[in-house]
Amino acid sequence: MVFGLLLVCASESAAAPGASQRAAEQLPAADGLYERWDPRRSWGTPHLINALEEVSQRVAFELPGADPLMIGDISRQGGGWLRGHITHTKGVDVDVGMFMHDARQPLGGFLDLRPSQLDVHANWVLVTSLLDTDSVQYMLLDQGHINALTRYAREEVGLDQDEIDTIFPPNPTHRHWRQAGVVRHAPNHLSHLHVRFKPPEVYDPVQEAKVPSTSPRSAVLGQRPQQH
Numbered sequence: 001m002v003f004g005l006l007l008v009c010a011s012e013s014a015a016a017p018g019a020s021q022r023a024a025e026q027l028p029a030a031d032g033l034y035e036r037w038d039p040r041r042s043w044g045t046p047h048l049i050n051a052l053e054e055v056s057q058r059v060a061f062e063l064p065g066a067d068p069l070m071i072g073d074i075s076r077q078g079g080g081w082l083r084g085h086i087t088h089t090k091g092v093d094v095d096v097g098m099f100m101h102d103a104r105q106p107l108g109g110f111l112d113l114r115p116s117q118l119d120v121h122a123n124w125v126l127v128t129s130l131l132d133t134d135s136v137q138y139m140l141l142d143q144g145h146i147n148a149l150t151r152y153a154r155e156e157v158g159l160d161q162d163e164i165d166t167i168f169p170p171n172p173t174h175r176h177w178r179q180a181g182v183v184r185h186a187p188n189h190l191s192h193l194h195v196r197f198k199p200p201e202v203y204d205p206v207q208e209a210k211v212p213s214t215s216p217r218s219a220v221l222g223q224r225p226q227q228h
């Protein structure tokens with residue numbers, strides 16, 4: 001019923017920046033912290049792998065009793081085209097399953113969820129754990145889910161509107177590549193977060209200096225989805 005839904009990122013924009021270090025490290029098995037949909041499609045930059053491990057540990061600490069994170073596709077070893085995706089070519093993209101009620105993950109993989117089915121607190125912990133790595137360039141999620149998280153941030157966490165706007169772009173449109181907030185709407189993202197990490201050259205500009213690339217900001221603003 002569900003694993004076909006992993007291959008739903010065709011609407012995401014292409015052309016991840018950065019070229020070396022791509023998909024050089026495999027996310028190792030980690031019972032209790034996360035499940036990998038397919039280890040052969042679980043290769044990322046070292047920075048992405050480290051950040052994912054950090055996030056999974058924090059989520060497990062803050063949500064005792066929660067199901068392990070569900071990690072969908074990252075990239076193939078060494079990168080390159082990955083069936084079912086436009087992105088996921090350079091080890092800087094990962095799909096992470098959303099939590100259902102009681103911090104459960106749907107049995108068998110990703111499953112489209114209604115906003116009313118979300119464990120909003122658990123997903124808030126997931127999103128903020130990702131943001132706190134300071135490694136995330138942007139995340140894509142359905143607007144209905146974003147609305148649920150925004151409401152939670154305002155009413156339960158006590159964030160003011162300016163703080164909320166730094167995470168979730170105001171006046172959302174489907175043109176997510178033009179928006180400034182970190183968590184943006186994209187269609188076909190009712191089951192999972194698509195997380196784009198910053199490219200390797202952000203962390204290692206000397207080693208990456210010979211790699212032609214655009215800045216993270218111009219890369220985000222300049223790219224256009226091939227499908228919508």
Ligand SMILES: [Zn+2]
Nearest residue numbers: 009094095194
């Ligand atoms: Zn994705």
